[in-house]
Structure formats: structure tokens, C-alpha cells
Amino acid sequence: MFESLAPAPPDAILGLMATFRADPRPDKVDLGVGVFRDADGRTPIPAAVKTAERRLLETQTTKTYVGLEGDAGFNAAMVGLVFADALDPARVAVVQSTGGSAAVKILADLVRRAAPGATVHVPDPTWPNHPPLLEAAGVPVGVYPYFDPATGTVAIDRMLTALRAMPRGDVVLLHGCCHNPTGADPTGAEWAAIATALRDGGLVPLVDMAYQGFGDGLDADAGGARILARTVPEMMAAVSCSKNFGIYRDRAGCAIAVAADPARAAVLRTQLSAVIRAGHTMPPDHGAAVVRTVLEDPALRAGWLEELDAMRDRIRTVRTLLADALVRRTNDAAHARLAGQKGMFSRIAATPAQIEALRTRHGVYVVGDGRINIAGLAERDVERVADAIADVLRR
Numbered sequence: 268m269f270e271s272l273a274p275a276p277p278d279a280i281l282g283l284m285a286t287f288r289a290d291p292r293p294d295k296v297d298l299g300v301g302v303f304r305d306a307d308g309r310t311p312i313p314a315a316v317k318t319a320e321r322r323l324l325e326t327q328t329t330k331t332y333v334g335l336e337g338d339a340g341f342n343a344a345m346v347g348l349v350f351a352d353a354l355d356p357a358r359v360a361v362v363q364s365t366g367g368s369a370a371v372k373i374l375a376d377l378v379r380r381a382a383p384g385a386t387v388h389v390p391d392p393t394w395p396n397h398p399p400l401l402e403a404a405g406v407p408v409g410v411y412p413y414f415d416p417a418t419g420t421v422a423i424d425r426m427l428t429a430l431r432a433m434p435r436g437d438v439v440l441l442h443g444c445c446h447n448p449t450g451a452d453p454t455g456a457e458w459a460a461i462a463t464a465l466r467d468g469g470l471v472p473l474v475d476m477a478y479q480g481f482g483d484g485l486d487a488d489a490g491g492a493r494i495l496a497r498t499v500p501e502m503m504a505a506v507s508c509s510k511n512f513g514i515y516r517d518r519a520g521c522a523i524a525v526a527a528d529p530a531r532a533a534v535l536r537t538q539l540s541a542v543i544r545a546g547h548t549m550p551p552d553h554g555a556a557v558v559r560t561v562l563e564d565p566a567l568r569a570g571w572l573e574e575l576d577a578m579r580d581r582i583r584t585v586r587t588l589l590a591d592a593l594v595r596r597t598n599d600a601a602h603a604r605l606a607g608q609k610g611m612f613s614r615i616a617a618t619p620a621q622i623e624a625l626r627t628r629h630g631v632y633v634v635g636d637g638r639i640n641i642a643g644l645a646e647r648d649v650e651r652v653a654d655a656i657a658d659v660l661r662r
Contacts, residue, residue, distance in 0.1 A: 279395065279635055287632045295630035296648050298639040301447070301611055303481075303510060303578055308645050313513050315571035319560035323553070332549045335540040337363020337521070341555040344562040345506050345521045349443075349476055351486070353493035358526050360535035362543055363550040366518040367477045367507025368400060373522040374473055374503045375404030376542045377535075378438055387438040387473065390414070390426075392636065394447045394475070397440060411439070414449045416616065419604035423457045427464050435469030441495075443504070444488035445478035445610020448638035452482065452609050458491040462498035472499060477507040480575045481582060481642070482609035485511075500527040508558050510611070511575055519554030582611065582642050585649065589641065592653035597660065611642040621659040629655035 390413030415422035593602035
């Protein structure tokens with residue numbers, strides 16, 4: 268049977284990683300893969316996480332299953348981290364997931380069960396893996412305008428017009444903060460307008476919260492999700508701990524569904540458990556247990572928040588340095604908008620040929636759509652990367 272299969276298309280980002288590893292140049296720079304790096308180019312484990320891991324190693328007495336829904340303490344802590352007091356916990360159904368990607372897939376499976384004809388609309392542009400995850404669940408995928416390249420900000424008027432034209436009952440995927448790949452987020456007023464359009468149009472938001480704490484701060488980055496929670500009767504959220512806790516390979520996250528009332532939430536819990544049972548059956552324990560330990564211990568939580576603040580400050584610093592360096596080299600003030608965007612990613616206005624030239628001539632690796640991982644750029648490389656970008660943009 269397998270002889271009928273053709274090779275699957277390569278993943279652009281994973282393929283770029285492999286090409287980077289094979290490049291022998293000692294001064295190569297990887298701005299493709301989405302991981303945070305410190306000034307020395309390392310992706311550190313937060314001290315609070317290491318302390319929590321040691322504590323678990325010393326105190327855990329079993330490795331038996333934790334149940335379909337996963338670690339209940341972790342789930343509750345994550346709901347609190349995202350929504351705070353913006354909604355009644357009795358309206359919430361939540362299950363642990365293997366990272367944010369699996370959370371998106373779990374919620375897409377839930378949409379397929381609840382409303383088989385509903386389309387999930389994603390922003391243009393969005394994270395490249397969103398459409399495959401949704402399509403794997405068998406839900407139709409639509410696209411709505413989101414980013415205005417001319418201003419480097421959210422195309423809010425076109426976005427709201429598109430939302431108002433969508434059929435009732437459809438789902439709208441929104442990046443909770445630190446939009447990937449553009450770094451352009453709605454303002455508070457824009458979030459309020461989006462929430463009103465969703466409520467009035469009978470649309471259900473699905474918030475992908477992958478970078479909470481990397482934009483303006485832990486609570487500020489959840490502001491959009493909390494505005495939605497106070498406005499719409501139903502919503503969903505896919506939450507990842509990979510970036511803000513630095514536990515990429517441990518794959519900890521959760522899928523959250525918010526119902527109009529507690530009775531419907533109880534039904535959602537059974538349906539989410541059924542989705543889990545038909546998929547991976549039981550979630551992994553370690554990453555979620557580490558996060559729960561950090562969030563439940565006041566001292567560990569305070570230490571983690573300090574480290575998260577430091578990571579965010581470093582991203583902001585590198586953003587400003589790169590923006591200033593590009594403006595100086597190109598005399599184009601448009602590059603200054605990089606400093607005002609948020610989170611790990613932004614886009615440079617480069618053609619595929621220019622992106623290829625960055626790699627071949629300068630050893631600077633960037634995803635084909637021009638997405639650059641600001642959080643992966645060391646301060647020592649800013650000037651050289653700015654030289655490289657300016658060089659290819661002139662050609």
C-alpha cells in the first residue's frame with residue numbers, strides 16, 4: 268500500500284533548520300526557527316523551571332496516568348493565567364495538550380463535532396501550521412485580511428468588514444498577542460471592536476496564545492483574550508507554555524473552551540475528553556507538572572516573572588537596535604516600525620530572491636515570507652545582519 272505515496276512537501280521552517288545546521292560558515296545567523304535566545308545565542312532553561320524539576324524529581328512517587336483531562340492543577344492555573352477574573356470558571360472546560368499545536372488541533376476536532384459545517388477563518392498572514400492543523404480535523408478553512416504592509420499595523424477596517432460578512436456560527440482564529448509572523452497586534456480599542464463584531468455576528472473566537480509575556484507583559488498580553496471573554500458568550504483558546512516557560516521540547520499546553528453557562532461547559536468537558544481519548548489518550552505529565560509547580564509556589568512564580576521580564580526586555584532591545592540600524596543604512600523610516608511591533612517575529616519586505624541572497628551571500632537564514640525571529644538575534648550580530656538586509660534590499 269505504501270508504494271502509492273509520494274513524498275510529502277517539506278516544511279519550510281524545518282527544512283531551513285536542516286540547511287542551517289549543514290552550513291559550515293562560522294558566522295551564520297539563524298533567524299528562522301522560533302525560539303528565544305539570550306545574548307550568547309543559547310535558549311536557556313529558566314531557573315524557576317529547573318528548581319521545579321528538581322522538586323518533582325525528589326517528591327514524585329509515581330508515573331501512573333494523570334487522566335484524560337491531564338493535570339487539573341495545571342489546567343486551572345493556565346485558565347487563570349490567560350483569563351484572570353474575566354469569566355466564571357464554571358463556564359470553562361479545559362484539557363491539557365501536548366503543546367499549543369495540539370491544542371489547536373483538539374479545538375478544531377471540537378468544532379467539527381459541534382458544528383460540522385462551520386468554517387474556521389485564519390488571518391492573512393498566519394502561522395504556517397494553522398491551516399494544516401485545521402484541515403487535519405476536517406474543518407473548512409477561510410482567510411480574512413489582517414496585516415497592512417504599508418503601515419506595519421493591523422488592517423483593522425478591512426478586518427472588521429470581513430468579520431461582519433462571515434456566516435453566523437463560523438469560527439475566527441485570532442493571535443492572542445505577538446502576532447506570528449508580523450508582530451502587529453490590535454490595540455485595546457481595536458480588540459473591543461473585534462469583540463463586538465464577533466458577538467453581533469454570532470461568531471466564535473479561537474485565540475491562539477503562544478507568546479504570553481513576550482509583548483507588553485503577562486497581563487497586558489492577555490488583554491485581548493479577556494476583552495473577548497467579557498463580550499462573547501462562547502470562545503476557545505489554545506495555550507502554549509513552550510516560549511514563556513522555555514520548555515519547548517516538553518510540549519505543555521492546554522485547550523480551553525468557554526460555554527455560555529455551566530451546564531453547557533459540563534457537556535464540553537465530556538466532548539473534549541472524548542477527543543483526547545480518540546487521539547493520544549493520555550497527555551504527558553512532566554512539562555505541565557513543572558509549570559503548575561512554578562505557578563503555585565509564590566517564590567518560584569516571582570522568580571519566573573523576573574526572568575520573563577528579562578526575556579521580553581531583551582527582545583525589545585534587539586528590536587530597537589535592528590530598527591535603528593536599518594534606518595541608518597537605508598534612509599527608509601519604514602524600518603522604524605520594527606521597534607513598535609511585539610513579540611518574537613516581524614517581517615522584512617524582501618522578495619524570495621532577496622531572502623535567498625541573504626542565505627547564500629551573507630549566511631543569514633530567514634523564512635521565505637520574510638519572517639525574522641527577532642528573539643533569535645544576538646546583539647553582537649545586529650550590525651552585520653542590518654548590513655546584509657540593506658545589501659539585498661538595494662539589489
